[in-house]
Amino acid sequence: MLRYIFRRLIAVPLLLLGVATVAFFLSQTTRGDPLSAVVPERQMNNPEIVAAAKERWGLDKTLAERYVIYVSNLARGDLGTSFTTRRPVSADLAERLPATFELVLAAMTFATVVGVGLGVLSARYQNGPIDHFSRIFALLGSSLPVFWSGLILLYLLTVQLGWFPGPGRLSAHTPPPPPITGLYTLDSLLTGNIPVFLESLHRLMLPAIVLGWSVVGVITRLVRSSLLEVLGQDYIRTARAKGALEGRVMIHHALRNALIPTLTIIGFAFAYLITGAVLTEAVFSWPGIGSYAVSAARALDYPAIIGVTLLGSLAFLLANLATDIAYGLVNPKVKLQ
Amino acid sequence: MMEQSKEPLLEVRDLRVDFRVPGGYATAIRGVDLTVGRGEVVGLVGESGSGKSISMMALLRLLPAAARVSGIARFDGVDLLSLSPRELSHIRGGRIGMIFQDPLTAFNPVLTIGAQIVEALQLHDRNLSGKAAWTRAVELLAEVAIPEPGRRVHQYPHEFSGGMRQRAMIAMAISNRPQLLIADEPTTALDVTVQAQILELLQRLREELNIGMIMITHDLGVVAGIADRVMVMYSGRVIERGQVDDVFYASRHPYTRGLLAALPKLDGAREALVGIAGTPPSLINRPAGCAFRPRCSHAEAVCATAEPPLLRAGQLESACYVSDRLSGMTP
Numbered sequence: 001m002l003r004y005i006f007r008r009l010i011a012v013p014l015l016l017l018g019v020a021t022v023a024f025f026l027s028q029t030t031r032g033d034p035l036s037a038v039v040p041e042r043q044m045n046n047p048e049i050v051a052a053a054k055e056r057w058g059l060d061k062t063l064a065e066r067y068v069i070y071v072s073n074l075a076r077g078d079l080g081t082s083f084t085t086r087r088p089v090s091a092d093l094a095e096r097l098p099a100t101f102e103l104v105l106a107a108m109t110f111a112t113v114v115g116v117g118l119g120v121l122s123a124r125y126q127n128g129p130i131d132h133f134s135r136i137f138a139l140l141g142s143s144l145p146v147f148w149s150g151l152i153l154l155y156l157l158t159v160q161l162g163w164f165p166g167p168g169r170l171s172a173h174t175p176p177p178p179p180i181t182g183l184y185t186l187d188s189l190l191t192g193n194i195p196v197f198l199e200s201l202h203r204l205m206l207p208a209i210v211l212g213w214s215v216v217g218v219i220t221r222l223v224r225s226s227l228l229e230v231l232g233q234d235y236i237r238t239a240r241a242k243g244a245l246e247g248r249v250m251i252h253h254a255l256r257n258a259l260i261p262t263l264t265i266i267g268f269a270f271a272y273l274i275t276g277a278v279l280t281e282a283v284f285s286w287p288g289i290g291s292y293a294v295s296a297a298r299a300l301d302y303p304a305i306i307g308v309t310l311l312g313s314l315a316f317l318l319a320n321l322a323t324d325i326a327y328g329l330v331n332p333k334v335k336l337q
Numbered sequence: 338m339m340e341q342s343k344e345p346l347l348e349v350r351d352l353r354v355d356f357r358v359p360g361g362y363a364t365a366i367r368g369v370d371l372t373v374g375r376g377e378v379v380g381l382v383g384e385s386g387s388g389k390s391i392s393m394m395a396l397l398r399l400l401p402a403a404a405r406v407s408g409i410a411r412f413d414g415v416d417l418l419s420l421s422p423r424e425l426s427h428i429r430g431g432r433i434g435m436i437f438q439d440p441l442t443a444f445n446p447v448l449t450i451g452a453q454i455v456e457a458l459q460l461h462d463r464n465l466s467g468k469a470a471w472t473r474a475v476e477l478l479a480e481v482a483i484p485e486p487g488r489r490v491h492q493y494p495h496e497f498s499g500g501m502r503q504r505a506m507i508a509m510a511i512s513n514r515p516q517l518l519i520a521d522e523p524t525t526a527l528d529v530t531v532q533a534q535i536l537e538l539l540q541r542l543r544e545e546l547n548i549g550m551i552m553i554t555h556d557l558g559v560v561a562g563i564a565d566r567v568m569v570m571y572s573g574r575v576i577e578r579g580q581v582d583d584v585f586y587a588s589r590h591p592y593t594r595g596l597l598a599a600l601p602k603l604d605g606a607r608e609a610l611v612g613i614a615g616t617p618p619s620l621i622n623r624p625a626g627c628a629f630r631p632r633c634s635h636a637e638a639v640c641a642t643a644e645p646p647l648l649r650a651g652q653l654e655s656a657c658y659v660s661d662r663l664s665g666m667t668p
């Protein structure tokens with residue numbers, strides 16, 4: 001088991017190098033001129049300034065040279081300097097990562113709890129009202145783009161009904177809790193600051209629901225269909241025959257087996273959430289990696305774009321690994337090696 | 338007290354099962370009567386599809402929602418078919434144990450054998466501690482002669498061989514010392530030596546624990562070794578029943594005789610198996626009259642009129658218009 005995890009972890013840097021290479025060459029062949037991002041329009045005719053900028057950002061070197069420099073910097077954990085914030089990309093990412101992590105984690109929790117719950121109920125009461133409701137709920141979530149459902153809900157629930165506070169992780173005059181994990185909800189809880197905990201949780205809810213809703217559908221449908229399949233199996237009859245009541249049969253015997261295929265989809269859903277977070281953050285002015293990615297893309301800020309890409313890939317790879325490990329843990333027939 | 342124990346352990350009257358199928362109902366069980374005494378073994382035989390499994394699952398209400406069950410099934414004074422789900426759950430796995438036809442799929446693949454036996458124990462004894470239950474599970478595995486029970490108890494079903502899974506299934510079924518054990522083809526998927534061991538085990542349990550048993554099989558040889566009485570089913574009905582020797586040596590029904598003729602002879606001569614020609618009728622459109630008529634070599638005009646009732650014929654009860662003429666040794 002440990003050897004399996006170790007072997008998988010060793011492959012991660014190699015895969016990331018692949019991603020970095022592709023991202024690097026893609027960024028170098030796109031049309032936009034990165035010079036325009038670092039040199040103001042009026043100074044473009046000033047050869048000294050242009051030369052200095054090229055020198056500073058390495059824009060005057062050949063493609064191969066820049067690639068070698070880039071990779072050796074990467075190896076030292078140096079993702080370069082952002083054209084726009086003029087700070088190391090790694091520092092920018094580190095600062096914004098907790099916000100995104102908190103959002104994706106909350107969205108994942110919402111999606112899993114609601115997805116599995118609705119899946120169980122719609123299998124238990126097949127073709128009943130709950131089943132139909134969950135089908136529609138799931139369909140809406142999967143088919144509405146996040147920015148659209150986000151804007152609608154923001155308008156309805158925040159602007160019209162006032163149920164949720166405005167955008168951002170905390171209001172401007174609330175000081176953030178001391179950074180322990182960087183997750184406001186967790187940090188405020190750890191330091192016993194209940195008002196900040198409640199505020200950060202309240203502000204986290206709507207974006208997390210909007211983002212999580214987009215993957216509730218796949219989870220619900222898969223839990224439902226695999227539960228229905230599992231419920232027809234012989235061992236379910238055995239469980240009933242030994243005196244287990246229906247609730248226990250469902251949770252203890254059926255759900256455990258139905259969750260095996262569901263785990264894979266939860267892994268995929270996680271990857272999907274990372275992508276979805278970009279738009280959600282933009283809608284809710286969430287100061288995370290996603291909104292950073294949007295502004296970086298607008299400004300053709302290549303170091304930042306590649307940094308975000310690498311971070312996203314890393315998250316994707318780790319989520320995959322976690323899925324495989326969890327799969328091995330719940331399915332005794334799978335031996336990880 | 339004496340009066341009470343004379344009452345049979347299980348008494349089934351007019352059990353019927355219909356399945357809702359596209360375009361109507363398929364009648365799988367058509368009025369089965371059955372009694373099992375305390376410590377008595379009743380063999381239930383018949384070709385594949387005759388309704389053996391379905392009738393037993395109907396008793397414990399284990400059939401899918403598409404099945405409509407009617408009749409009375411008195412077990413120790415209470416009607417299983419009208420109990421509340423909670424009351425029924427106390428009897429299932431407690432006073433009635435069930436061994437399923439296919440041990441390969443009858444265990445939950447993601448739980449260890451031990452965990453599944455422990456669950457069966459704790460469902461019927463809320464005060465049993467986890468530790469005591471696991472100790473008991475190991476004892477049960479030892480009781481059904483599983484080697485190294487202390488190690489095996491932590492293994493998953495797929496790590497057991499077919500014969501061992503069947504033993505484990507038996508261990509689980511008898512874990513709460515049931516009064517009645519329903520064994521659905523407990524030996525079919527196994528090779529001959531393992532088959533003999535399992536039958537020996539069941540025989541021993543019956544003697545030690547005085548368990549009443551219903552033994553389902555389409556192998557009459559198995560029945561001969563273990564049962565006191567035999568019931569023969571065809572197309573959802575009991576067509577003959579009686580003491581095991583009477584059925585074996587003096588059957589009055591052409592179908593039973595056909596089954597017996599298909600049995601390999603014990604004298605070692607490896608005779609070719611003679612099956613009964615033809616196939617059982619469809620459940621939706623049975624022919625009028627005797628359901629066996631299309632395959633019966635003794636059929637007469639009267640056989641097409643109405644279903645022959647189950648009537649006393651010699652020592653037996655048979656459902657055949659010509660049973661009087663079929664006395665004497667069976668082939």
Ligand SMILES: Nc1ncnc2c1ncn2[C@@H]1O[C@H](COP(=O)(O)OP(=O)(O)OP(=O)(O)O)[C@@H](O)[C@H]1O
Nearest residue numbers: 356363365384385386387388389390391392555620
């Ligand atoms: N869900 C169902 N819907 C319709 N018909 C069914 C259903 N389940 C079983 N049947 C029918 O009921 C009849 C009796 O089946 P049953 O399983 O009791 O046979 P069996 O005597 O146990 O045979 P075997 O020796 O193969 O186990 C069969 O003809 C089968 O096709």
Ligand code: SF4
Nearest residue numbers: 627630633640657658
């Ligand atoms: S009643 Fe007629 S058809 Fe049916 S078994 Fe007897 S002889 Fe054959």
Ligand SMILES: [Mg+2]
Nearest residue numbers: 389390391438
């Ligand atoms: Mg059967």
